[in-house]
Amino acid sequence: MLMHVIHMEHDVYKANDKVAEKNKKRLDKHQVFSVNVMGAIGSGKTTLIEEAIRQLKEKYKIAVIAGDVIAEMDSSRFRKLDVPTVPVNTGKECHLDAKLVEKALDEIDLNNTDLLLIENVGNLICPVDFKLGEHLRVVIVSVTEGDDIILKHPMIFKTADLAVINKVDIAHAVDVEAEKMRDDILSLNPKVPVILTSKHDWESLETWISFIELGIKEAQKK
Amino acid sequence: MHELSIACEIFEQVMATATEHGATEVKHVTLQMGRLSHTNPEQLSFCFKAIAEESIAKDADFIVEMVPPSLECECGYTGTIDEKQIRESCQFKSELLAYVAAMECPICGKEANITGGRELIIKSIEIETENQD
Numbered sequence: 141m142l143m144h145v146i147h148m149e150h151d152v153y154k155a156n157d158k159v160a161e162k163n164k165k166r167l168d169k170h171q172v173f174s175v176n177v178m179g180a181i182g183s184g185k186t187t188l189i190e191e192a193i194r195q196l197k198e199k200y201k202i203a204v205i206a207g208d209v210i211a212e213m214d215s216s217r218f219r220k221l222d223v224p225t226v227p228v229n230t231g232k233e234c235h236l237d238a239k240l241v242e243k244a245l246d247e248i249d250l251n252n253t254d255l256l257l258i259e260n261v262g263n264l265i266c267p268v269d270f271k272l273g274e275h276l277r278v279v280i281v282s283v284t285e286g287d288d289i290i291l292k293h294p295m296i297f298k299t300a301d302l303a304v305i306n307k308v309d310i311a312h313a314v315d316v317e318a319e320k321m322r323d324d325i326l327s328l329n330p331k332v333p334v335i336l337t338s339k340h341d342w343e344s345l346e347t348w349i350s351f352i353e354l355g356i357k358e359a360q361k362k
Numbered sequence: 363m364h365e366l367s368i369a370c371e372i373f374e375q376v377m378a379t380a381t382e383h384g385a386t387e388v389k390h391v392t393l394q395m396g397r398l399s400h401t402n403p404e405q406l407s408f409c410f411k412a413i414a415e416e417s418i419a420k421d422a423d424f425i426v427e428m429v430p431p432s433l434e435c436e437c438g439y440t441g442t443i444d445e446k447q448i449r450e451s452c453q454f455k456s457e458l459l460a461y462v463a464a465m466e467c468p469i470c471g472k473e474a475n476i477t478g479g480r481e482l483i484i485k486s487i488e489i490e491t492e493n494q495d
Contacts (some may be wrong), residue, residue, distance in 0.1 A: 142491050150484040266364050294462040
């Protein structure tokens with residue numbers, strides 16, 4: 141009997157990162173701008189994605205990947221808006237990973253896509269460690285989650301490219317100050333743009349949508 | 363909780379390497395886990411043991427070494443966060459928040475970039491073989 145130590149140095153997250161890089165290259169090749177929309181259950185991810193689709197679908201070709209433990213419900217909402225949608229059932233998994241997105245990309249006509257919206261599984265923890273190949277990492281948080289939610293989940297806000305505080309119209313009713321939430325986000329990530337939105341305030345939705353449109357335009361310049 | 367799927371990935375990698383080297387038993391599995399990664403070492407170990415039950419890794423010691431976050435600043439500073447300093451100065455009881463709060467460059471005070479501390483690496487395995495070579 142002999143004992144051996146074998147050095148492996150295999151990084152589990154890097155293995156995912158490599159697939160994510162591959163996804164990104166594939167999207168770049170087709171000039172597709174991709175957005176990873178993260179946030180808790182009930183934060184308004186699906187609604188804000190729907191609003192973006194409604195406003196942008198006449199100008200751009202949009203596809204959606206809807207990830208959830210059971211993804212059919214959200215994807216049927218997107219299909220009603222006449223955009224190609226791929227539901228990704230994660231089963232028991234709490235996040236999308238790059239391999240799941242890679243598979244979903246096979247079902248999308250990338251030559252006919254300008255914008256790919258990826259709705260991640262409702263969760264502020266697990267999606268953080270798994271890049272998908274996205275160009276923009278968005279975290280959506282709603283005032284109903286309480287104004288201590290941000291400091292309780294620092295890494296998702298620290299690594300986001302855009303933070304959205306949603307449902308600000310009912311902040312008073314749930315005894316939350318949206319401004320405190322904004323300050324908390326900026327304390328974790330001073331450079332991140334933070335926007336306050338409400339489904340009932342058209343101007344706030346326009347800000348959200350213009351962020352996405354800016355990305356599409358950038359991608360098309362490349 | 364995603365420890366189960368990560369444990370599956372670790373198990374597959376460990377078994378592939380062990381088989382490749384003609385192992386009859388896996389004695390140790392050593393991991394390096396960044397303190398900023400959202401993985402729980404105890405849960406991961408529990409999941410690994412459950413998956414490995416019928417395999418040559420069933421009695422393996424599952425060792426997790428924690429890796430402190432490392433920083434890189436535009437002023438040129440690179441280094442790890444001083445863990446002792448965090449414990450002394452931080453008002454937060456939460457470990458993760460304490461680390462995130464301490465991510466200013468110790469030289470110039472600017473917000474530094476995180477360059478390490480989010481990894482999960484299968485560092486090495488110790489195996490037993492019957493070969494005499």
